[in-house]
Amino acid sequence: MEYLKIFKQKSFSCALSEPIDETLKLHLLREDGQEDLTFALWIPSEGKNRFTAIIKEVIFPEKGDRNVHGNVSYNYEYLLRVCRTALKKGYGVALLHSHPISFGWQGMSDDDKSTEMKTFVNAFSTTELPFVGMTLGNDGYWSSRIWYYGEDEDIIYKWSESVKVVGKKLQPFFNDKILPATKPNGQTIRTVNVWGEEQNDDITRLRVGVIGLGSVGSVVCEMLARMGISKFVLIDYDTVKKHNLDRLCGVFKDDIGERKIDVIKRNIEKSSTSNNLEIEIADKHIANEVAYRLSLDCDVLFSCVDKPWGRYILNHIAYAHLIPVIDGGISIEFDDNKKLNFADWTVHTVSPGRPCLHCLNAYHSSDVELEKQGLLEDTSYIQGLPDNHHLKNRENISPFSFNLASMEVLHFMALVANLVEPEYYGEQKYRFKHGFLSRNYDVECEKNCDFTNHVGVGDSIFELFFSENEEPKS
Ligand SMILES: [Zn+2]
Ligand SMILES: [Zn+2]
Structure with a gap:
């Protein structure tokens, strides 16, 4: 029963x-x-x-x-x-x-x-x-x-x-009887010309989750909506702040104080080229069971979070639940004289057959523990760190994040459309200081990697993080 x-x-x-x-x-x-x-x-x-x-x-x-x-x-x-x-x-x-x-x-x-x-x-x-x-x-x-x-x-x-x-x-x-294809309505002629009508039928039926609706996630949503994606899951527990306005796509002064999920949902509705748009939202951390379960409804996930715990959980989902995750991060460092040492942004697709976020060093395991204890939001803890510590990183500019968002959506196209050689889509890093894109497809997971050794284990290994009404400290 x-x-x-x-x-x-x-x-x-x-x-x-x-x-x-x-x-x-x-x-x-x-x-x-x-x-x-x-x-x-x-x-x-x-x-x-x-x-x-x-x-x-x-x-x-x-x-x-x-x-x-x-x-x-x-x-x-x-x-x-x-x-x-x-x-x-x-x-x-x-x-x-x-x-x-x-x-x-x-x-x-x-x-x-x-x-x-x-x-x-x-x-x-x-x-x-x-x-x-x-x-x-x-x-x-x-x-x-x-x-x-x-x-x-x-x-x-x-x-x-x-x-x-x-x-x-x-x-x-x-199964066409349960999930019929949406025929293009004339708004996406040039898009459909890129991958053909048959692939368009498949791509526009995928349910895509975007976790984190900041300077990268808001741009990813805008592109997916224009491309004809019709099923979205949006996960973010934050509200729009004044200091976000220099980097959020489609977000304006009037939106300050509103939940990001509501603002971005409205933007998708305006930009969408689909006739049957469906948007599910959760104003929770991905560690919360409501958001976690909602992400398991998706076929592809975009990891646009700016903290390590979310990356850790999404890394788990990619292998255990067979849901590919496209992740990106921006890393910027200045020297003591405020001179730019580097500004790099990196994008990876993680899925079975590819190295995981842990082995790619996309997050530090020790930072996951700090976030769980609420220390990443603890101003006195952060102030006590050395000046060039990566957790103190507070610099960013919209061309960096818009470029990263575009690279993430290119990874999405490499994953779902038969247009490119997927082997070439390993880790990609744009180095702003030197003006070039480097590629790294030699990384493999460590032999005892917890993630790639648990492909397809689904709910049999389930770390429950928060129940419905609990909130993370951050
Ligand atoms: Zn038969
Ligand atoms: Zn690994």
């Missing part, structure tokens, strides 16, 4: 990493053109409005586990073995099969339905978790649904709105 309640309120989606997608395609799309199947295990990633099943590991059939003969079928022993492993690990069971001569989003045949219904009964009685069915078309297009008990213990299923393959690129597969 617990899941009945969840699926009455929330949409359903599936996510898998690029390496898992590759091994599944090798197995399921057979050279002899026959249908095939395999079991896998999944982990929940529960957002505020969307429940995602992350395919964590595949348990391929061994000899004698299945019969390949037109309509493939599995032997009971194989299912039992999978259920036992799922129970031991606390994961759910998924059954994946191929439709060798079909393309695009797949429906279920009567055989598919009866097989999945029977599998659900066995899987649920062992794991007490819903069961996930997935189908792979010959073109590599995924479709999926989730099975659970209805009101009167009847067995029901819900189609997913999307399946996503996540790695150096983000490949979404959408």
Whole structure:
């Protein structure tokens, strides 16, 4: 009944990493053109409005586990073995099969339905978790649904709105019946000419979260709104201050004192070229459960926070929940005579297959602890630091942050549109003092990195930070 309640309120989606997608395609799309199947295990990633099943590991059939003969079928022993492993690990069971001569989003045949219904009964009685069915078309297009008990213990299923393959690129597969494409309305002719109508259908269906609506986040929102993005999640707990007016995009004197989420939401509504705009907002720190769950509804996140704790949490989400994060930061230093030592801004996309923010030194772990203790907002603590300490950094100018925002949106395009070579989109750093852009794609995560060693663990490793009504000290 617990899941009945969840699926009455929330949409359903599936996510898998690029390496898992590759091994599944090798197995399921057979050279002899026959249908095939395999079991896998999944982990929940529960957002505020969307429940995602992350395919964590595949348990391929061994000899004698299945019969390949037109309509493939599995032997009971194989299912039992999978259920036992799922129970031991606390994961759910998924059954994946191929439709060798079909393309695009797949429906279920009567055989598919009866097989999945029977599998659900066995899987649920062992794991007490819903069961996930997935189908792979010959073109590599995924479709999926989730099975659970209805009101009167009847067995029901819900189609997913999307399946996503996540790695150096983000490949979404959408269910047109639940999330239909928005056709361009004439305002974005030049934009659509860049990536074509087919990709525009996918890109404009993505839900994009922007965490931090300051000098970078406000510009990112403006660009995404103009590009036709229709689903936004905005997270920021701050209000507009007088000293923000030199750097916020679309924010004016009259807005002083208003919540940034309200002002930026209004700006997006004005700038949007989409016919079906949806904006969700949270005036919370990302460490608060409300904001955290809302970010799990997203397909891509922009990390525009200026403090380390938010970066740390977003780094966790990128790997554990398979939601790519595009992060940027500005670093400026003056010497004792107020002469500029350097002004650099750096942008990275973090997702499975790429190095994480911790290993890229995008934040200092020791600063995360300081922020948790409220010391970053403690004026006497900050004043006590040496003059050129990075935490004392209070210089910035709009061309720096607008340039960084543009570079972040270029990373977004590299991630979601097939226009560039994603390998080139490692760490990029603009060095203002020397006037050039440097590229760094040699960094790898440390061997024992906590983030890249926990790809796709979803809610199974969950650090709850704040409950709904608590606020961070900052
Ligand atoms: Zn089938
Ligand atoms: Zn790492």
